[in-house]
Amino acid sequence: MIVGRIIGWIFLAAAFMVLGHDILQYLNTESWHSILLGELWYDLNPRGLNFMQAIIQRYVLAALWDPVITTVLLWPAWLDFLVPGIILVAIFHKRRNQKSSNFST
Structure with a gap:
């Protein structure tokens, strides 16, 4: 489970890095082109x-x-990284331990 979560976070980081590149390119050229x-x-x-x-x-x-x-x-590359990243993080999210339903005293 942790491997899936790590891969998901890597995909999300890549998505934001590519989106950051696109934003910086927009600020330099004043025309939007998503790689x-x-x-x-x-x-x-x-x-x-x-x-x-x-x-x-x-x-x-x-x-x-x-x-x-x-x-x-x-x-767009950021979208190709963002969607699988969100899916992997959602599938492999850390679940809280559910309290057992034993009613023994």
């Missing part, structure tokens, strides 16, 4: 993006790349 996930991935590792496309199209399912993954890559 897309595919654009961010290509900036960080262009060969990795091409490699992932080749692996998915050849070994997983060719139809998965074009409508599904391409759509996700065209979303």
Whole structure:
């Protein structure tokens, strides 16, 4: 459970870092351009993006790349990190210990 929570918080931190980048870029240029996930991935590792496309199209399912993954890559990067982060933190949140319902005295 703690691993899921940590991964969720890492996703949330990444979302806010990318959103911070977008806000700083807006303040410098005075025009809003949210960096897309595919654009961010290509900036960080262009060969990795091409490699992932080749692996998915050849070994997983060719139809998965074009409508599904391409759509996700065209979303704002902060949104792509924010949604899974919130979901993971919500699923793996720390539950309070429930008091046992033993009524023995």
